[in-house]
Amino acid sequence: ADGGFEQRLELPARNFAAGESVSPRSQREHMVASVMERVLNMNGLGIHDDFFDMGGHSMLAARVTTQLSELFGIRIPLRALFEHPTVNLLSTAIESMQAVDTPQAHAISHDPARSAAPLTPMQQRICFVEALHPGRAAYNVPSAHRLTGHLDVPTLEASLREIVRRQAVLRSCIGTLDDSATPVQLFEQSVAFELAFEDLQSIAQQRREAVLQERMQVAADAPLDLHRAPMFRAALFQLDADEHVLVFVPHHLVWDGWSTDVLISEIDAVYGAYMEGRPSPLPDLNVTYGDYAAWYENWLAGAEAETQLAYWKQRFSTVQQPVLPQSDMPRRAGMSGQGRSCHLRVAPDTTQALRLLAQSHGVTINMMGVALLSLMMSRAIDSSSVVVGVPVRGREMPHLEYVMGFFNNLLLMPFELRGSWTLAEYLAAVKGEYLASMDHQRIPFERLASEPEFVQRTQNGAALYQVLFSFQDARERNETIGGLRHESLQLMQSGATDDFGVWMTDCGAHLEVAINYNSDIFHVETGEAFRDRYHELLTNAATMPSATLDMLSAPGDSAAAMRLARLAPSRSHDIEIAKAARRPERDSVHQLLMPEQASLAQVWATVLNIDVNDIRATDNFFDLGGDSLLAMRAVEQGEQAMGLRIEPRRYVYESLAQLSARSGIPAPVAVSVEIAPAQGLFGRMMSALGRR
Secondary structure (H helix, E strand, O other), X not given: OOHHHHHHHOOOOOOOOOOOOOOOOOHHHHHHHHHHHHHHOOOOOOOXXXXXXXXXXXXXXXXXXXXXXXXXXXXXOHHHHHHOOOHHHHHHHXXXXXXXXXXXXXOOOOOOOOOEEEOOHHHHHHHHHHHHOOOOOOOEOOEEEEEEOOOOHHHHHHHHHHHHHHOHHHHEEEEEOOOOOOEEEEEOOOOOOOOEEEEOOOOOHHXXXXXXXXXXXXXXXXXXXXXXXXXXXXXXXXEEOOEEEEEEEEEHHHOOHHHHHHHHHHHHHHHHHHHOOOOOOOOOXXXXXXXXXXXXXXXXXXXXXXXXXXXXXXHHOOOOOOOOOOOOOOOOOOOXXXXXXXXXXXXXXXXXXXXXXXXXXXXXXXXXXXXHHHHHHHHHHOOOEEEXXXXXXXXXXXXXXXXXXXXXXXXXXXXXXXXXXXHHHHHHHHHHHHHHHHOOOOOOHHHHHHOHHHHHOOOOOOOOOOEEEEEEEHHHOOOEEOOEEEEEEOOOOOEOOOOEEEEEEEOOOOEEEEEEEEOOOOOHHHHHHHHHHHHHHHHHHHHOOOOEHHHHOOOOOOHHHHHHHHHOOOOOOHHHHHHHHOOOXXXXXXXXXXXXXXXXXXXXXXXXXXOHHHOOOOOEOHXXXXXXXXXXXXXHHHHHHHOEEOOOOHHHHOEHHHHHHOOOEEOOOOOOOOOOOOOOOOHHHXXXXXXX
């Protein structure tokens, strides 16, 4: 079991003022209270104490329902805890669930000899984008950690080696098996890992921090080789005798935000033990990321996945078509993927006011954050309908909490806004949308994006969502690592996969917010205006809690609001005009396509859901409204229809005529083996890699 490690992932221990408290009375209440106390890291929780008043939030709530699901053998949705936030109420709700035909919790089988596993749909998408745009660092996920105190460097390196041994995903790479062309993730028994070290003490004190920042950024921005394990790098910089900075740079294919918390906790446990002459206290994991990937592939082929998919189709059947924000510079195929970041710190008094406001309306601080971001975006693009992409942990089973890997999924949360609503009414709607989305979180974004109903939503060139919002709670992070004082440092995110992304971190006394934007299409001034306007709305909500949405978002004399107003399309048909401008002028006489061009054009028409007669030989796939997910389908279907494999990166720059004229090499002859739809989405881009 992993119980001995669990405390290291919890909140710092807290003491609450003594008061009237009713202890659990039944076995069920004892079980529920025990889980809540463990997650909150407290003792003496009464059956009438509100989980959220005791310091709980949606991320901790997800851990509670995950652990209770395993304990009671049924799937307990996140909504249950929000609607029944006390031990007494939740115990009664669980009893009712057990009395009816509630779906059972899922178990993942462990294969200790596993050397390969399928790619998840999330991994397939990222691999495809990497093939479209090789040599970029857009999916590097760097973190930096200042360690103050006497550091034993060899012991730290030994600790990292033990973590690499323990976590199979840190020994993985992308490749193929000998008898198949389908890419998989391969797990090595061991990898050659060394902790890079650089001593900066010889640099003048006044320049040392600046040089450190430069060195860290170089480490963060260098591309990673996906086809050689490990898919991460680590470097240690020494600033003084008792001051070091550890930089850890994994690829997103093996990493998510929660993995960083696991890494910090495991370094703390292993390094601390090694310094005391003890072996690692961490038991071997009873499930690996490869086990999860194999389980997830099977789950996606089952009935529950179809039920969740049906929910998303029904939910978006009434959502308005998305509005494409007006960019400062033209959108085009083959953009660099470069991004820029800017930051803000929300003052402690504003943070506390927002926290109390959220609590008074039964929502969490991250729900408040996504609500105000949606409001800001709605006003900026002049649309009452906004869709926000929200990453979720994806660890719906307790034993996955200790496993590093890429579990995140991206949920599409649509919001309809009415200016006459009070903030309270709006927050209630946001909470409902959030909980409904979380109840159907396993369907991968990539699966939704390939469904015809969602392909249709992007025909005007817009993305499926207009802005991304990510929330992390840093209150849970260790302030010490193995006796060393620990401080997380900010690193600039050089890549951008969205127009705008907001990354909110709850640091306890204050909120840290990073704004990441696509610098291919937006100027620095627009990114800074986005940051400033979001700060203004956070402040307005804290100081005007009873205001309507129109009042909260009134531009007044805000320079930031004036700048963001440029994101709104100036005319309803601007998008169609821009789209048409990217194509060669259409002659009144339709020029017939050559046979090989016509075959590929039919594939494009099917994937893009457009009339094949609208496709010309000079058209580029992305200029017709394609994106990386649709390009995956086009490559796959083109291979099936024409028997030829086209390198994905050629789609970025070449026209239909160019792709058809030199289509590549013949695809392997198919044998009588049935491959599930989830497989092979990435296989056609791997021919140049050879076999291993």
